Amino acid sequence: MKRAWAIAALTLRAAIRSRVLAALTVLLILASVGLPLTVRGDGTAAGHAQILLSYTLGAAALVLSISSVWSGCAAISQEIRDRQMHLLAVKPVRPLEIWVGKWLGLVAMNALLLAFSGAIVYGLLRWTTRPEALAADERTALDEEILVARAMARPDESEFEAATREAFRRELTEGRMADDARPDEAYRAFRHLRRLQFYGVPPGALREWRIRLPAAPAPDRPIFLRFRFAKSELAPTAVAGQWFIGAGDEVRLTVAGEWPPDAFHSIPMPARPLLGEREIVVAFGNGDPSGAAVFFDPDRGLEILMRAGGFAGNFARAGLLLLVQLAFLSAVGLAAGAVFSMPVASFVSISLVLLMRISGYIGEMAGQRQYFAEAGRAGPGAALADHALRLVFRALKTALAPLELPDALDLLASGRLISWGAVAGAAAVHLALYGGLLAAGSAWVLRRRELGLPS
Amino acid sequence: MTSEPALVEARDLVKTFRDFWGRARVRAVDGLTFSVRRGEAFGLLGPNGSGKSTTLKLLLGLLRPTRGALRVLGRSPRDVRAKARIGYLPEESYLYPFLTPEETLDFYGRLFGLSARERRRRGDELLDMIGLAHARRRPVGDFSKGMARRVGLAQALINDPDLLILDEPTSGLDPLGCRQMKDLLRALANRGKTIVLTSHLLADVEDVCDRVAILYNGRPCAEGAIADLLEERRRIRITMPADDDAAVARVLEAARAAFGADPQTDHPRKDLETFFLEVIERARAGAREASGATAGGAVAPYLAGPGARPAAAAGAAAAEPPPADPNERLRRLLAPDAGKPPGP
Numbered sequence: 001m002k003r004a005w006a007i008a009a010l011t012l013r014a015a016i017r018s019r020v021l022a023a024l025t026v027l028l029i030l031a032s033v034g035l036p037l038t039v040r041g042d043g044t045a046a047g048h049a050q051i052l053l054s055y056t057l058g059a060a061a062l063v064l065s066i067s068s069v070w071s072g073c074a075a076i077s078q079e080i081r082d083r084q085m086h087l088l089a090v091k092p093v094r095p096l097e098i099w100v101g102k103w104l105g106l107v108a109m110n111a112l113l114l115a116f117s118g119a120i121v122y123g124l125l126r127w128t129t130r131p132e133a134l135a136a137d138e139r140t141a142l143d144e145e146i147l148v149a150r151a152m153a154r155p156d157e158s159e160f161e162a163a164t165r166e167a168f169r170r171e172l173t174e175g176r177m178a179d180d181a182r183p184d185e186a187y188r189a190f191r192h193l194r195r196l197q198f199y200g201v202p203p204g205a206l207r208e209w210r211i212r213l214p215a216a217p218a219p220d221r222p223i224f225l226r227f228r229f230a231k232s233e234l235a236p237t238a239v240a241g242q243w244f245i246g247a248g249d250e251v252r253l254t255v256a257g258e259w260p261p262d263a264f265h266s267i268p269m270p271a272r273p274l275l276g277e278r279e280i281v282v283a284f285g286n287g288d289p290s291g292a293a294v295f296f297d298p299d300r301g302l303e304i305l306m307r308a309g310g311f312a313g314n315f316a317r318a319g320l321l322l323l324v325q326l327a328f329l330s331a332v333g334l335a336a337g338a339v340f341s342m343p344v345a346s347f348v349s350i351s352l353v354l355l356m357r358i359s360g361y362i363g364e365m366a367g368q369r370q371y372f373a374e375a376g377r378a379g380p381g382a383a384l385a386d387h388a389l390r391l392v393f394r395a396l397k398t399a400l401a402p403l404e405l406p407d408a409l410d411l412l413a414s415g416r417l418i419s420w421g422a423v424a425g426a427a428a429v430h431l432a433l434y435g436g437l438l439a440a441g442s443a444w445v446l447r448r449r450e451l452g453l454p455s
Numbered sequence: 456m457t458s459e460p461a462l463v464e465a466r467d468l469v470k471t472f473r474d475f476w477g478r479a480r481v482r483a484v485d486g487l488t489f490s491v492r493r494g495e496a497f498g499l500l501g502p503n504g505s506g507k508s509t510t511l512k513l514l515l516g517l518l519r520p521t522r523g524a525l526r527v528l529g530r531s532p533r534d535v536r537a538k539a540r541i542g543y544l545p546e547e548s549y550l551y552p553f554l555t556p557e558e559t560l561d562f563y564g565r566l567f568g569l570s571a572r573e574r575r576r577r578g579d580e581l582l583d584m585i586g587l588a589h590a591r592r593r594p595v596g597d598f599s600k601g602m603a604r605r606v607g608l609a610q611a612l613i614n615d616p617d618l619l620i621l622d623e624p625t626s627g628l629d630p631l632g633c634r635q636m637k638d639l640l641r642a643l644a645n646r647g648k649t650i651v652l653t654s655h656l657l658a659d660v661e662d663v664c665d666r667v668a669i670l671y672n673g674r675p676c677a678e679g680a681i682a683d684l685l686e687e688r689r690r691i692r693i694t695m696p697a698d699d700d701a702a703v704a705r706v707l708e709a710a711r712a713a714f715g716a717d718p719q720t721d722h723p724r725k726d727l728e729t730f731f732l733e734v735i736e737r738a739r740a741g742a743r744e745a746s747g748a749t750a751g752g753a754v755a756p757y758l759a760g761p762g763a764r765p766a767a768a769a770g771a772a773a774a775e776p777p778p779a780d781p782n783e784r785l786r787r788l789l790a791p792d793a794g795k796p797p798g799p
Contacts, residue, residue: 006565010551017553017594083549087610090515091566092539447533452509452517454472 003093004101011075011105024067024113031059032120045129045138049146052125053413060117061322061409064110068326069353071109072333073345075102076446081341085451095446099334099439106330111323118319144222145266149314149417150305155209155282157198164194182369199296201241201286208244208283211304216278217271224266224305225282231261232293239294244283245269261294266305280304308417317418321408321426328403328430329353331438338442338449359400366393402429460529461490462618462649463497463514468523470509470673483509485673487523491666493617496640496650498664500657506673507653508546511622514651515543528618539567542616546623548603552596556587556606559595560613567614574613580755581609584639600627608636612643615758619643621652625659637662642754661685694723 015021035056036048076099079085088098129142168190171177177186201207217223231239238258245253252273259265274280282304286294296302329349336349355362365371371389372382405426411418470484484506491497499507512518513525516532530537550559557578564574582588585605595603604627611619624640625633633656640663644650654660660667661681668678677684697703710718 002568003566006562010554010562013558014551014553083545083547084551086515086517086545087543087549087563088566089517090538090541090543091563092535092568093566094535450518452512452515 001097004097004104007088007093007098007101008104008108011102012108015071015105015109020067020071021109021113024063025116027063028060028113028117029120031063032056032117032124035059036124045134045142046146049125049129049142050413052121052128053146054409056124057117057121057318057322057412058409060114060121061326064113064117064322064326065329065353067113068106068110068329069333069349070346071106072103072330072335073337073342073349074333075106075337076334076442077337077340077342077345080451081455089451094443096439096443098446099338099442103327103331103334103435103439106334107323107327110326110330114319114323114326118315122315144268144307144415145224146413146415147311148307148415149309149311150224150415151214151308151417153211153213153304153306155199155211155302157195159210160195160198164191167194185367185369188367195298196295199298199301200293201284201296202293203286203288203291206244206283206285208281209302210279211282212279213277213304213306215306215308216276217274217306219272219275221271221307222268223271223274224268225255226264226266226303226305227259227296228264228301229259229261229294229296231288232295233290235290236261237290239286239288239292241287241294242285243267244285245274245280247274247277247280271306305416311415314412314418317420317423318408318412320423321405321418324423324426324430325405325408328435331431331435335438335442338445355396356400356403359397359404362393362396362400366390366397368393403434405430461492462528463489463491463651464524464526465489465510465513466524468510468513468525469521470506470513470518471521483673484513484520487668487670487673487675489668489675489678491649491651493649494644494647495666496644496652496664498660498667499651499653499670500660500667501653501670503655504672505670507670508622509673510670511620511651511653514620515541539614540617542611542614542619544604544607544611544619544621544624546626548595548600548607550595550603550606550610553594555592555594556582556609557591559606560609563610564613569613577613577615577755577757580757581612584753584755585609586635601629601632604628605632608639612755612758616648618649618651621650623654624652625654625656633659639754643758646754646758648758697722 036052076085079088085098125147129139129147131139134142168187171190172183177183225243225245229239238260240256240258242254242256244251245255253269255267255269257267282302284294284296286292288294332352333345333349336345336352339345340348369390370386372385406418406422408418466488468484468487469482471479472481472483474480483504487506487510489497499510501507509518513520514527514532516527516538519533525532528537528540532538551562554562560578560581561574564577569577579588582591585608587602587605587609590598590602595606598606604624608621608624611621619640621640625636628636637659640650640652644663644665650663652660652663664681666678666680667684669676693706695703695706707718707720
């Protein structure tokens with residue numbers, strides 16, 4: 001490992017002396033200071049904070065992501081091209097030590113740059129939202145909704161799932177499914193419809209959801225009901241309604257109001273009426289006079305948020321989550337650089353990163369049964385191509401699914417908790433599992449590769 | 456010498472370069488068999504494309520043989536335990552241009568697991584030895600080719616290797632640097648280091664190596680001790696004072712009478728290298744400071760090996776001439792106690 005550290009120190013020194021670090025630092029300063037000056041928020045302190053946290057830090061993360069992939073590719077492939085690797089490979093250093101050393105150096109560089117841009121953003125945020133610069137209510141809203149780490153809870157869907165399976169079984173036994181329908185595809189469509197109903201509230205109706213809280217409410221900390229819905233009419237007029245919050249059969253809080261569709265709304269509620277409760281019932285009565293039904297977004301349209309920690313800790317964990325992502329991108333670049341020369345290595349690694357970005361689409365495609373046949377192609381060739389494509393999509397879905405990470409900056413900008421568990425889980429999957437596989441594969445390639453071949 | 460174990464053993468070595476599709480394109484090494492014993496300086500000679508550098512890369516594990524057996528220090532060349540005992544100077548400077556000589560030696564020393572103290576000590580000694588102590592904090596990228604080459608040699612010696620592999624060691628060096636490099640290599644060989652080198656410059660190989668193999672198209676054409684390969688045993692050269700014309704005439708007359716033909720005569724000449732070194736030595740005596748490499752110092756004291764002489768003798772070793780001619784018959788003829796020189 002001493003040799004790997006020596007190579008790591010050399011990699012960091014190379015970044016410093018080749019002025020890569022300086023160029024990236026300038027870019028990060030431009031992104032961190034320039035973006036808040038050019039992007040207009042909604043004029044509120046919360047909007048300003050969200051711009052700093054999501055846009056500014058997001059721009060810095062983008063710059064570092066690109067540099068991670070590129071410098072990862074270059075770190076090995078350019079040394080092979082320029083033959084410095086000859087001198088390294090004839091020393092008593094194992095290929096894995098070379099790879100790990102390079103990777104540690106790149107991670108150290110990313111950590112430095114990320115800490116630098118994080119410090120700028122944090123400083124700007126604290127300075128622009130200092131108490132004397134804000135009105136008291138703005139300050140309170142900021143502290144309770146953005147500069148905080150709030151744990152989140154969503155409706156319990158276990159009863160819904162059981163009821164859906166039972167209803168589908170009835171559909172099957174009663175022979176209401178078409179003969180040529182595939183049960184798994186039919187069940188997906190059936191569940192999708194039932195889920196929309198589960199989160200839909202017809203006009204004049206009341207629907208309730210059970211929500212298990214992540215912790216018992218504290219008396220002096222408000223709880224937030226955050227929601228977003230679509231309505232059955234195109235007119236974007238506000239929908240009138242009433243929220244009922246309670247435990248068991250007892251209603252303890254009610255909030256009446258009108259809320260526009262297709263926007264997030266956050267209602268602060270005193271925690272005292274719910275003290276000691278771990279499971280609450282939230283119900284919405286649709287009292288819209290125009291008779292529109294509302295549909296809460298099944299994925300993020302109905303949440304309870306509770307304070308679970310301070311902003312500084314959440315900010316640090318968001319930084320760690322970003323660092324895990326950058327370290328993984330460096331590993332992808334290094335692995336590509338161990339196999340290919342530039343610029344092929346950068347094309348390959350960028351393609352891999354793009355595949356990760358469209359993992360949702362890949363998941364959808366993996367769920368399909370036909371691709372060519374659906375597009376009007378018929379015959380055994382189309383069936384074979386469909387089969388092959390399905391296998392590819394399923395393999396990609398299986399490989400990419402563990403790599404899906406929560407959006408650290410979105411969570412941070414909406415004041416939601418990034419847990420240590422999430423950070424540890426990301427590190428375990430991205431670094432230990434996939435990073436380990438990339439390291440082992442690269443070491444195998446480097447061991448097999450004949451570095452002395454004429455170029 | 457023959458009882459010494461072989462540090463490098465190659466048997467029927469073949470290396471074929473293939474194209475992207477795996478089709479054989481060039482057979483760079485074709486059935487090469489040789490061995491290098493401990494303490495020997497072995498040279499690989501040949502024109503461009505004869506397979507010299509490919510052979511070195513096979514010895515270093517940078518290439519894998521297509522066929523044949525190769526053992527270096529009793530192991531596979533790709534074994535890290537073998538690599539720990541090898542020093543390598545490539546043909547070009549493959550050093551990191553952003554590192555200073557001091558940092559370069561420290562980095563490679565760390566790869567050999569040397570302690571910080573030992574790295575510092577060896578680094579200082581090597582920088583003194585290659586005459587770059589004054590430039591220890593300048594980036595290697597700013598150096599001339601010759602200066603970078605000296606740093607390359609120093610990094611090859613940082614681990615006090617048993618086997619030193621050098622690809623064109625005098626390439627890019629000025630005559631002074633060439634002389635120092637050759638003296639240094641001879642001194643290292645005298646200290647028990649085993650040396651394998653390639654060179655286009657035949658005089659360099661002659662000055663340094665005990666044994667050579669001459670390659671052509673990847674095949675060995677000749678191999679043996681330099682003295683055996685080059686010596687013309689049926690001819691003798693006599694060097695004597697030319698101040699007394701009558702004495703010279705008598706010697707020539709005697710030779711003519713003995714062999715029935717006029718002997719070939721000329722005035723001995725210094726070679727250009729010797730003359731150049733004398734001029735530079737005089738110039739250096741009058742100069743104040745140099746920006747490039749200065750005269751190298753004594754062999755770094757830590758560079759010991761089997762049969763090495765004490766460190767105090769190292770300075771003298773660096774200036775040692777190549778070994779004397781072993782031809783006993785000639786020695787007898789020239790020895791003062793062998794009686795009078797041949798005459799009428």
